[in-house]
Every structure is written in structure tokens, then in C-alpha cells.
Amino acid sequence: MAMEKTFNASEAEPRITAMWERAGAFRAGANRSRDESFTIMIPPPNVTGALHVGHAFNNTLQDILIRWHRMRGFDTLWQPGQDHAGIATQMQVEKMLAASGQPSRGELGRQKFLKKVWEWKGQYGGTIVEQLKRLGCSCDWNRNAFTMAGAEGDPRVGHENSANFHDAVIKVFVEMYDQGLIYRGKRLVNWDPHFETAISDLEVENIEVAGHMWHFKYPLAGGATYTYVEKDEDGNVTLEEERDYISIATTRPETMLGDGAVAVHPDDARYAPIVGQLCEIPVGPKEHRRLIPIITDEYPDMTFGSGAVKITGAHDFNDYEVAKRGGIPLYRLMDTKGAMRSDGASYDEAATVAMDVSKGLQTLSISEADALNLVPEDLRGLDRFEARKAVVEQITSEGLAVMVNEQYEDDGELKSRIVPYVENKPIMQPFGDRSKVVIEPMLTDQWFVDAEKVVGPALEAVRSGEIKIMPESGEKTYYHWLENIEPWCISRQLWWGHQIPVWYGFDLSGEGFKDDEGNGALDLVEMGRLLSAQHLLKGDERHHAAPDFETVTQQFVDVLAGLPVPLNHARVVEVESRNAAADALSESLAEYAANQDPTKLIYPVWRDADVLDTWFSSGLWPIGTLGWPEDTDEMKHYFPTDVLITGFDILFFWVARMIMMQKAVVNDIPFHTVYLHQLVRDEKGKKMSKTTGNVIDPLEIVDEFGADALRFTNAQMAALGGVLKLSTQKITGYRNFTTKLWNAARFAEMNEAVGSDGTVPEATATVNKWIIGETAKVRETVDAALEAYRFNDAANALYAFVWGKVCDWYVEFSKPLLLDGDDATKAETQAVMAWVIDQCVVLLHPIMPFITEELWGTLGERKKILAHTDWPTYGSELVDAAADAEMNWVIGLIEEIRSVRAQMHVPAGLKVPVVVRNMSVEAKAAYEGNEALIKKLARMDALHVVTDFPKGTAALSVTGAEFGLPLADIIDVDAEKARLEKSLGKLAKEIGGMRGRLGNPKFVESAPDEVVEETRANLAEREEEEGLMKAALKRLAEI
């Protein structure tokens, strides 16, 4: 059956994919013939994800390595799976609920909502798996894993055989908790008011936006005044005035309500007279204006703004540090939605307490300060940006804004007026990477990984070279981040995720729960103190982590055992929340007071409602997918894994944390090599985005050009550290390459040059020897390139070989041999061509699996599918130096003839005679051995050996003989003269350079011998050419 003219990718790809699946071609260990394993963990795409060009790029590279190793007989595993993606998935399902008119998340409640998420996952979670298959990814899909596998409610749809990831995550949390590597604390964290959760600092994007800087006056307490003096660099006074205020610049006026102090630099002479005094926050009800102290701290920049900074410890990271140093209370102003608080006591009451604190009459614990709501009644419940407007308005209308002269034009006349001083300037603002809303620094209770304690082994693993990061610049970035690592906030106020395995109970050992007499039992007076739930709510609590409630119960029992009767008899029960626990406990105690039956007393505990950061679980991807903590065969075979291929952007999010966590948990590296790549951009280097409209959809590309074209393009642009610019023009080019390969194979098939069994054929014809050598060379190049993760080198080498060597030369050379050669030559050429085409197909398979698998099936009866065919191992032993030299000479001669023909405007179809004289033995042999090829490709009819060139002969620049094209009548003397002079100019330059070098004794002395030899040989050759050209030019002059 004759082959079609082109490869029909859209027809063949699904068929081949199905064939691979039927054959179980990608199962772990498929086609293994040696002991070494080769494992890649896919960077798990979000379960909400759809394939984008980044996935396509990233997974192409992984597939190339995997297929290459599988063909080489390694015990190969490419582990696929998806990430549960906490925020993204919860968002997606909430959207779906809203769109389909179902009850919202809040209405459903946690359990029912999670059921919806699992349903959604079962329905849509497999999308990206199908898309990766279209790309040809040879993952062991049977092992598809999921980072929430095994969690409560998991119906096991789409990840039927996944290891129980949940158990692994919980185990790691508990172990790290027990080792003190995870702790809980009230800290300033990045709060996302849209999702109402804390996020880690990595999930915050700082973006420069247009903002305002307002300048306000904070009046000194009691109308005090001071002399404010400004000086220039030389110490000359530029401004001196009496002031009864201190001027503050701020971009966030609404946070003034929570100010705890004003700070100035200790060296700032302008404010030295008033340090230690109190000043008034110029906002809020007049009768209860709060006073705050003026303190010194190194933080304020004397040259920026007024040099004085308001300190709002609960809403700014820098202020937080100042407040901690100066013992300034942290007053929280906002609720979880970023609106001004409306809870707690009245403003008047709160302000009174705060005043006492400022005056040193009272101190507050962090929780007590946090409980105070200092938002005035008229601003309570307002959104933070509304509150900002209101605050600015109030201050300005009261005349406490700093005023300046402003020039303006009125009817062409320049006038000036006094206006509030507001600078319009770009400011850096933090945004949530998912929600895109302004992040609010917020004081909340969260869980943290004490990253500093686990960073050491992770740093050492890279420093020692145990793990190699490519490109090397990645290592520098890695060190820089890890050396300055901050605590990692791992709790998220979401529902979709691994719920934190921590239970809380009230601490009954503290103040107020004492056994006054020390007699081991609580009397009625002592018991009475416990009865109030309100009292309990304010109290401290203790917490324990455990994989399940049973285990944690025992821990609480152990604690209770140390308490007086009857508390030591209490039964531990689980309740919903802290409030429920307070109620339940006081109720139970009241009951005990009545019936004195300690066996009925309960001790309620409640579980942490938060879930873990998604990256905490994906940080365990390598071991979690292999079945850890079970002692599985997979762990033994495939761990540590080999290479991680992922984007530079998740070096910190994921790569560094995987290294830290695998080191901390199993004390081993997760992989030995990390290959980092850049973001895939459009052809101009712009990020792809829906709003810009420059998004390339890889699936559309696959539809139009085939997966192989996209894959080859990906491989070709994968230069280490390079910017990745994808264009359809490039993809078109590589689609053309697939057509080229297809047609070379089609030519072979038409000439019955098929049926190679893989053994290297014996060759006698130089051209056949030559192409065998060229094939061997490219195999070595490809292997070396892939070994070094230089995918672009591998792709370019194959492209140049298939197109530039096989198609441009070998196929053309073969034509006279196949069509007009004797039987033996024809048979040999058929065998060699069959082998060469097969080798092209084999070597290209990792990059272009579909067309090659198709050709493999089309071109012969095969023992195995191509994906399982042995990768060749031949090398330079197949290179025949003499054949190489001869063919290069032949190619050179043909190119010279073609070049002269074109420049002399010889009609393309016209066959011309060639003259030659002074042929060396080698040249004669080379010519005679390949005459048929030369004649055909150079379109010459006969070679005439002459003693003198006829007039009007154009000389060819070839070594070993003087060739010429006798063009007599058609030669254009001027054109030929110009051609020769140009060649001579080029030669002169080269020869000059080489002579200069060889004439320099230092060069001959210091340069390596090979280099000197090579230069000499080169010079000799160039001089020979120069001689020919000069002679030709001389002859030309005689015409």
C-alpha cells in the first residue's frame, strides 16, 4: 500500500495512543532490561487545571527523558498525578455552585460542601490527564496520584490506585509537631480578605500601583509646642518655626485608628525636643481622642516624608517589628473580610483602656490588645477603602491636614491656593496571587513551620553537589532564599485541604483552677471558679497533635491525670468549637457539683478547623506517591527519584520545600537533579494572558500541526536558562520537518529500501559508508546532549542530520545507485537506506513519538513497538575517515559547480561539461568512485581531462585538482572577475590571519600542538585555493 504524501496526525495520534495503552507500554518497569531505575515525578498540575503551553513544554521534556531511558532498558517510572489546589479548587466549586443555582458553601456547611468538591473532582479532575495523553506523555497513568487521596470522603474517582497521600501528610505534620518543627503563634500574616484566609509570603505579589501619600498633623498633648528646625547639608537653617504638632506621612490613613505610637529616628534632631511626649491621633470622636507616645527607633528614614512614622503594629510588617521592639500594643482594626471591625465594646470604652496603656497605667497581653476594638462607631462595618476616604475627610475638615500652596490656571491666569498636601506617587502594594485583592497584614493565630530549623540539610544537599540545580544560577537563587528564610505559615482558613490534626482543650492547670489547699481535690469554692463559661473562654488552652482522635484522647487523658479530683476523672469528648467546649465543660462541672459523680464529668476538646497549605502536602510528592510511610517496593525501587523538571517560578514554593521536607522526613534527597525552566512566552517575549489575547492553546496547536510538531518545537527552544518564546511560525517549521521525514521514509518505501532488522549493514560504496558514519555521529551527539539535558542540542542535531544529511544528500546520492546501479549496489543501498531511515525514526522517537511510531509500523514487520525498541549504542567505530573525507570532497565539488552555475546564470536545466587538469591520485579516485552522483547533482554531462583550460573557463575552488567550467560564450567576464576577487578577498583575510599567528613564535610555543597543526594544514589548503583563483583571474584578463 502506497504511503500518503503527508502524515495525518489527527487520525494517527488517537489510534497510536490507544495502541500504547492496550500494550501497557508505559507501566512502571515496562521494557526494562537492566537494574538501574529512572524516575521522574510529574509536577502535579492543579486538579482544576487545563493544559497550557507551560505544561506542554515541561511535560515534553520529561517525556523525552522518560522515553529515552525506557528505550535504553532502564526500570522507568514517570509518576503522574494532580494537586488538590486548596484555594483554586474551592473557588472553582463555589463558582459552580453559584452558576448552577445551588446553595452556597456557607449554606451547605463543611461536610456537604466537601462532598460537592469530591463530586466535582470526579467529574472534571481528569481533564488534564486526557490532555497530557494527547501530547503523548508516557506516564504510568494506572498509578495516577492525588494529593488528597485517602482524606475523609474520598470516593476514589480518577486516582483509584493512588497511595494514601492524606495519611502521609498527617503523619509528617504530627512528627514535625512532636519535634518542635511546627508551632502555633499569633503573628502578623498576609491575610487575603477575599478568601478570608492567611497565605504565605510567597503567595503575595507586590505590584506597583498609583497611590497617594497624605500628610497629617498629630497635635502634641496639652497644646505643647516646640521649635521645629530644618537645616540643609551644610548646616544652614532653612526653616524654623514653632509647632504644636508632629507631621506624619501615610499611604494608609484608615490604619491611624490603630496607631500605638509615633516613631522618629534617634539621630533626628528635628524631633529630639518632643521625644517621650504624647501626641494625639487626629481622628475619632473629639472627646475621646487617643494619645500615643513619640518614641525613637532605627526604622524611620529621616530623609523620607517628614521623618516621623506612625506605628500600627497590627497592620504593617515594618511597624510590627518596631512595635515588638518598643512594647507598643497591637490594635487590630479589621475583620476577616477587610472591613472595619464592629465587634466588642464601644469605642469610648476601648479608647479609655488604650489611653491608660499609653500613659503607662496598664499593660495588655497580646490577646487583650487584640480584643479591643478602637474603630469609632461611625466607621464600624465600613470597607477598609471606604474607611480611608472617611478618615481623610474627617481630618481635613478639622484642619489637621498639612497644607501647601498649589499653582493653578484660571482663565489663563496663574493663581495659587492652599490645599491639603497629598502626593500622588506609585506605591508597592501587596496582592493575593489568586484573589488579586489587596492583602492585609493581619494579626492572627496560625501554624508555622520553623523553616530555619529544617533548612540546614536542604542547603547542604545542594552545596555538596548531592543535588544539582540547572541552570547553575538557580543554585545561587536557592542559597539566597534559604539563607534568609522566614517562618512558613502553613495554616489556611479553608475547607478543601488536609485538616490540621490538632485538638485543643482548655488549660485547667493555670491560674483560677488551683487546688488551694493542695489536697488533691477541688472543694466547692475552687469548683465555683470553673463554672463560668465566660471565664473559660478567656482562658488559655493547650493542644496536641495526633493522627486521629483516639490517639489524641490519650494525650489529653495523660494531662488530666495530673490535675486534682474530679478533673482527673473527666472523659475526653470531641465537640465542634471552642465555644461549644466552654458551654459543655461548665455544664458538666455544674452537673458534677450537683451529683458529685466524677465518672460523668467530661472534658471537651475541639479540632482545629483550618487546613494545611497545599504546598505542605505537595512538598511530600516524591515519597507520598510511592506509598510512604509504608515500606513499599516502589520506595525501594524508585526513590530517590532522578530528575525534577519544573518552572523557575516554583523553586521556592515547591522545589526547596520538597528538599527540606524529604530531608526532614526520610533523611534523603528527593531527586539528584533539578532542571528549571522559564515561563513560556509569546513570540515577542510577552507573558501570555487572556487580557492581552496572546494565549496559545497547546491543544489547538496539536489539532492543527500535530503533537510532534509542538513537541519538537519545545525541545528545540529548551536552551538551558534561555527565554522561551513560542510562535506558530516556529511550530509550522517543525511541522514541515515531520513532513520531510515522512517523505524521506516514503521514498525509501517506494524503492523497497525497508525491512532493516536493526543490525548495522555492511557497506562497500563510499556513500553508504559515509552515511552510516554520519548516523553514528548523530547518535553520539544526541546521547551526549540528552545526558546533559541539552534538549535543544539534541533536537537541532537531529534536524540537521535528517534534513541536511539524509534528505539533502544521502537520498539524492542514492537515486543513481537505486535506479541505475548494478544489483549488488542497489541491494546494498536499499539495506543501508532502510537502516538509516529506521535509525532516524528511533532517534527521533523520544521527541516525536507519534510519527515515528507510525513509520515504524508502516516500514516493516517489527518484533516490538517503537516505544520499546532498543536504543542504539553504536558510535565512532562506524565512522570511516576515508569515506568521510571523500564524500566531503564530492559535496564540495558539487557545491562549487552549482555555485558557479548560479552566478554565471547557467540555465538550471542545462547540462554542462566540466574540464579538469592536474588531478591528484586521491581526487581522481574520489571523482571516479562517485561520478554518477556528481554528474546528476551538479547537472554536468561529461568530464574532460585537459592540459590547458579553454578560454572563458570559470575556475572551481576545489583541492586536489583544477576543475573548471568551460563557459566560452555564456561567461560574463565581469561577473566572473567579481566572483574571483571576492573569493580572493576572503581568502586573503583568512590566510593573513593564519600567517600572522604562525609567524608569531609565542603562538607556536604556547598553543597546543593540535591547534598549530590544524592551522598549518588549513593555511596550506587556503594557499592552494588562492593559487587557483589567482591563476584563473590571470587567464580571465587574457580574454
Add this chain to the structure above:
RNA sequence: GGGCGAUUAGCUCAGUGGUAGAGCACUUCGUUGACAUCGAAGGGGUCACAAGUUCGAACCUUGUAUCGCCCA
């Protein structure tokens, strides 16, 4: 402000001390028996700039300029 990197042909980019390269684009020619998704021949570069190291620098060093990314 700190860190990392880039600057090579019109464009996109390879090129780790020894004759400056590829693809695309461009010009001219071509219905040569695999392929017009093709073939042949061509034009086009002070390797950002400056100084240094070296027999020799696109490549190593230092500085300057411009651009990009990450972090504050």
C-alpha cells in the same frame, strides 16, 4: 535598595579561549522521477561600549550603558 541574568545577522536565538553559526525573513533561480509543508544559489554581523588578562577573547576579569526577572 538587594539578588540573579541578558546584550551575537532584519527577527528569534545557539555558540565555556583557536577560521562567527542555525531557523525564520529577504533576493535570484527552479514543474530534476520522496517532499512546493519542496529544491538550488546568494546578500546580511566593530559579537552593547571601554579597559585589562592571554600567543590568541563573542567566550575570562573589571567598569559603563541599556533591558529583563525575582525579592524588599
